[in-house]
Amino acid sequence: MQDFIELSALNKVYPASGSGPVGGIRDINVSLPAGTFFTLLGPSGCGKTTTLRCIAGLEMPDSGRIRIGDQVMFDGKSGSVVSANNRKIGMVFQSYAIWPHMSVFENVAFPLRVAKGQSFSKNDIEVAVKKALATVNLENYGDRPATKLSGGQQQRVALARAIVREPRVLLLDEPLSNLDASLRDEMRNELRRLQQRIGITTIYVTHDQTEALEMSDTIAVMHAGEIQQIAGPREIYFDPATQFIAGFVGSNNWIETMVQGGAQDALSVSLQDGTQLTGRAREPIAPGTKVRLSVRPERIRIAPGGQQPNNGNQISGVVRQSDFVGQMIRFSVEAAGAMLSVYAENGSVIGVGDNVTVSFETADTLVFAN
Amino acid sequence: MNAGLTIEGYTFAHYISLISGSDLAQTSITSILFSVGATIVSLLFGGILAWIVVRTDAPFKALAFLTTIISLGTPYILYVTGWLYLLGRSGPVNMAWRWATGSNDVVFQVNSLAGMILVEGFLWSPLVFLLLSAVFRAANAEMEEAARMSGASIVETIWYISLRLAAPAVAALALFVFIRNLEAFEVPALIGIPGNVDVLTTEIYHSVKRMPPNIGFASAYSVVMILCIAVLLHFYSRISAKAEKYASITGKGYRPRPFRLGSYRWVGGAIVLFNFLIVLLLPLSAILWMALTPFVQPMRFSALSNLTVENFENILSQPYYRELALNTVIVAASVATIAMVITLFVGWTVARRKPAAKLSEQLVTMPLVFPGLVLGIAMLQIALKSPIPIYGTLWIIILGFVIRYIPYGMRYTFAGVLQIHPELEQAALVSGANTFQKIFRIVAPLLAPALASGWIFVFLIATKEMSMPLLLAGPGSQTIPVAMFDLWSSGQSGEVAALGLLWAMVMTVLSSAFYFLTRRASSNTFG
Numbered sequence: 066m067q068d069f070i071e072l073s074a075l076n077k078v079y080p081a082s083g084s085g086p087v088g089g090i091r092d093i094n095v096s097l098p099a100g101t102f103f104t105l106l107g108p109s110g111c112g113k114t115t116t117l118r119c120i121a122g123l124e125m126p127d128s129g130r131i132r133i134g135d136q137v138m139f140d141g142k143s144g145s146v147v148s149a150n151n152r153k154i155g156m157v158f159q160s161y162a163i164w165p166h167m168s169v170f171e172n173v174a175f176p177l178r179v180a181k182g183q184s185f186s187k188n189d190i191e192v193a194v195k196k197a198l199a200t201v202n203l204e205n206y207g208d209r210p211a212t213k214l215s216g217g218q219q220q221r222v223a224l225a226r227a228i229v230r231e232p233r234v235l236l237l238d239e240p241l242s243n244l245d246a247s248l249r250d251e252m253r254n255e256l257r258r259l260q261q262r263i264g265i266t267t268i269y270v271t272h273d274q275t276e277a278l279e280m281s282d283t284i285a286v287m288h289a290g291e292i293q294q295i296a297g298p299r300e301i302y303f304d305p306a307t308q309f310i311a312g313f314v315g316s317n318n319w320i321e322t323m324v325q326g327g328a329q330d331a332l333s334v335s336l337q338d339g340t341q342l343t344g345r346a347r348e349p350i351a352p353g354t355k356v357r358l359s360v361r362p363e364r365i366r367i368a369p370g371g372q373q374p375n376n377g378n379q380i381s382g383v384v385r386q387s388d389f390v391g392q393m394i395r396f397s398v399e400a401a402g403a404m405l406s407v408y409a410e411n412g413s414v415i416g417v418g419d420n421v422t423v424s425f426e427t428a429d430t431l432v433f434a435n
Numbered sequence: 436m437n438a439g440l441t442i443e444g445y446t447f448a449h450y451i452s453l454i455s456g457s458d459l460a461q462t463s464i465t466s467i468l469f470s471v472g473a474t475i476v477s478l479l480f481g482g483i484l485a486w487i488v489v490r491t492d493a494p495f496k497a498l499a500f501l502t503t504i505i506s507l508g509t510p511y512i513l514y515v516t517g518w519l520y521l522l523g524r525s526g527p528v529n530m531a532w533r534w535a536t537g538s539n540d541v542v543f544q545v546n547s548l549a550g551m552i553l554v555e556g557f558l559w560s561p562l563v564f565l566l567l568s569a570v571f572r573a574a575n576a577e578m579e580e581a582a583r584m585s586g587a588s589i590v591e592t593i594w595y596i597s598l599r600l601a602a603p604a605v606a607a608l609a610l611f612v613f614i615r616n617l618e619a620f621e622v623p624a625l626i627g628i629p630g631n632v633d634v635l636t637t638e639i640y641h642s643v644k645r646m647p648p649n650i651g652f653a654s655a656y657s658v659v660m661i662l663c664i665a666v667l668l669h670f671y672s673r674i675s676a677k678a679e680k681y682a683s684i685t686g687k688g689y690r691p692r693p694f695r696l697g698s699y700r701w702v703g704g705a706i707v708l709f710n711f712l713i714v715l716l717l718p719l720s721a722i723l724w725m726a727l728t729p730f731v732q733p734m735r736f737s738a739l740s741n742l743t744v745e746n747f748e749n750i751l752s753q754p755y756y757r758e759l760a761l762n763t764v765i766v767a768a769s770v771a772t773i774a775m776v777i778t779l780f781v782g783w784t785v786a787r788r789k790p791a792a793k794l795s796e797q798l799v800t801m802p803l804v805f806p807g808l809v810l811g812i813a814m815l816q817i818a819l820k821s822p823i824p825i826y827g828t829l830w831i832i833i834l835g836f837v838i839r840y841i842p843y844g845m846r847y848t849f850a851g852v853l854q855i856h857p858e859l860e861q862a863a864l865v866s867g868a869n870t871f872q873k874i875f876r877i878v879a880p881l882l883a884p885a886l887a888s889g890w891i892f893v894f895l896i897a898t899k900e901m902s903m904p905l906l907l908a909g910p911g912s913q914t915i916p917v918a919m920f921d922l923w924s925s926g927q928s929g930e931v932a933a934l935g936l937l938w939a940m941v942m943t944v945l946s947s948a949f950y951f952l953t954r955r956a957s958s959n960t961f962g
Contacts, residue, residue: 121584122583123580123583123584149580149583149584150583150584150585150586150587150588151586153586154584155584156580156581156584158577158580158581159577160575160577162575162577162578162580162581164578164581164582164596164599164600165600165680165681165684166599166600166602166681175582175585175587175595176585176586179582179585179586179587179588179591179595180586181586181588212680212684223581226581226585227584230586
């Protein structure tokens with residue numbers, strides 16, 4: 066169903082501090098088709114966890130509407146609200162919240178034991194739990210006490226518990242942040258494949274943009290309580306709507322320039338020393354405006370010496386630092402009054418102190434007014 | 436005397452007569468019944484109150500904390516005296532019964548096992564409240580939210596998750612309170628003896644106080660008690676370890692929001708008020724009444740004209756009481772200081788797992804197996820045989836108290852050191868400090884809140900202790916509780932009440948300081 070999940074004009078303001086989630090949210094509007102992997106991405110305090118908890122029913126918005134399928138979970142105007150335990154949503158918490166006094170089997174079976182309006186026989190429960198554990202590759206762990214699980218195993222048990230009742234929606238609150246790096250890579254992969262396999266609509270919260278880019282169908286980048294952009298990973302990466310997103314997702318270089326003129330997709334800007342560059346912007350910008358031109362390190366070409374025989378943007382500079390990081394070399398080039406970060410192929414023979422020309426295409430730039 | 440069981444002057448005869456007499460079985464059963472009953476009463480009162488105060492939005496919460504603070508500074512004997520009056524033959528409860536039913540009898544005989552259980556239960560419920568509210572406060576919101584998201588109702592969440600998670604900590608506390616009830620002396624002595632209800636501690640006391648004292652018999656009883664308590668302590672440490680494991684698993688994370696009681700808020704408020712009434716207000720009023728009347732009389736409006744402050748005047752004018760107060764303060768302050776200094780080093784040694792940690796820990800926790808009375812007898816023996824003349828002086832009392840209260844100080848320093856990240860000490864070492872400099876300049880200042888809390892706590896319980904000084908005090912080394920016991924024994928309840936009230940007021944200032952200190956330092960106490 067198109068627009069399977071709909072958040073309309075959600076607002077929540079937090080009074081003075083206490084423990085628990087911080088950060089209010091303002092005018093959140095989201096519309097999701099069924100089966101999608103949707104990520105709320107942003108730094109801490111941006112409101113992504115608050116939004117997730119409003120969908121879960123663990124927080125009460127001040128106003129707005131939350132609809133899942135044909136059920137309205139929250140409506141600020143009419144005051145109707147479905148309590149958290151009746152929303153039939155699976156949720157994985159950041160700390161996994163595996164109950165230490167129960168075995169793995171009992172943890173996963175719990176939703177079936179307390180299910181309202183449906184009664185599961187002992188056999189039903191066993192079958193469902195085994196199926197859920199198999200989905201997360203923990204088939205033989207049923208009898209293990211929950212206190213004897215590693216971090217990664219706890220996370221899988223949390224996942225199994227969340228999907229055992231085959232809910233329509235799965236919520237995940239930064240589930241990978243407590244794992245070490247190698248486990249995180251592995252689980253990122255597994256989570257995405259699992260989601261695609263069972264086709265469940267998933268809402269994922271993270272501050273890690275690698276996770277967001279790799280796993281999501283759609284990303285909403287949030288900052289200071291507001292959604293700044295909702296788009297697919299490529300659009301977020303190549304066409305960020307704001308300076309914040311351009312800096313937050315991936316690495317970016319920033320060059321201070323002034324607009325000379327031109328249309329928004331071929332904006333003429335000039336550096337302090339007079340060098341002309343051509344950039345593109347998301348909207349027209351008047352001449353004389355101070356702007357920042359962004360270009361990603363991997364889109365900049367670096368070559369020794371003088372001019373290049375093409376018409377793209379070119380700036381001369383001097384290499385100040387060279388770091389070999391294995392799959393590439395990171396250069397820091399002093400050019401255009403800034404330190405530009407340039408990724409070059411790892412066989413490059415350019416060294417520190419060399420005079421170089423860095424060049425990049427207009428299509429690879431984005432200009433933002435300050 | 437069985438000569439065959441004598442080895443070089445030592446004999447098993449006492450144990451034989453102890454075991455073969457039917458008294459041991461009877462007394463033990465009474466002790467157990469008393470302890471179980473009192474534990475249940477204090478868990479009910481303190482536990483339900485703790486849940487309501489910590490987990491709901493019920494009103495009047497301040498009253499619960501007020502009760503705790505005041506009872507921390509109140510000598511047990513004062514509290515018991517209040518209840519004896521309230522429930523006694525001519526006390527308000529029985530008077531109201533007689534007035535209502537016209538009978539000449541009593542509805543409740545306070546000098547009975549039931550009376551003992553009730554009063555001991557009330558005596559302990561403030562501490563149970565304090566410790567259980569720490570347990571409930573440590574609940575992890577995500578554990579409960581996960582249950583809600585899994586479909587559980589609020590009641591199911593509390594039953595299957597919250598209570599089960601708290602169970603080991605509650606069980607450890609229950610066991611701890613049970614052990615302390617077994618060792619209790621004030622209630623069995625003041626309430627039980629007049630009603631001929633004997634428990635193990637009063638039996639021991641009888642043996643020592645008769646003429647001639649039967650120390651051998653008392654010691655045999657004591658050994659039996661110690662063995663039982665040692666076994667119980669073993670179970671206590673196992674349950675405690677499990678509780679600590681749960682606490683560390685669920686410890687990180689934020690605290691749940693209070694349950695909104697909605698229209699049931701008045702029920703919560705009523706429970707808080709009821710508790711305040713029963714545990715504090717009623718006994719305090721009784722004590723105040725006794726202090727303000729020239730001789731013990733029933734509560735009647737007609738007696739209001741007799742109110743007088745002469746009891747207070749008597750107490751305040753006699754230098755004897757000032758000397759007592761001074762003795763008590765000197766003893767308590769010395770004990771607290773010595774105990775905290777020792778436990779600073781031992782607590783650090785055990786927490787950092789230095790060599791001899793295990794042995795130190797065993798040594799320092801061992802005094803827990805000795806009931807205060809038993810320790811007193813042991814100290815008595817030592818004092819009598821000691822070459823240095825400490826018998827009858829304050830020193831023997833101080834020594835006994837230090838031994839008794841070191842385990843309590845340990846809990847504060849041990850928990851406190853654990854909260855100091857080892858890297859803070861390693862940084863000191865790398866910067867060139869030796870171990871002593873490190874402990875005095877880094878560990879001790881960081882430990883200051885825990886040390887202060889421990890000091891005040893030991894000070895407060897040392898001022899309340901009656902059983903040991905009762906045995907050890909000489910004419911010049913009496914403490915306040917001992918003096919109160921003497922006054923009580925000679926029927927001067929007015930003076931007992933006045934002295935106790937004045938003393939409790941002063942101690943309450945200290946216990947308030949303790950309470951606010953521990954709230955801020957948020958260090959773990961027992962269980």
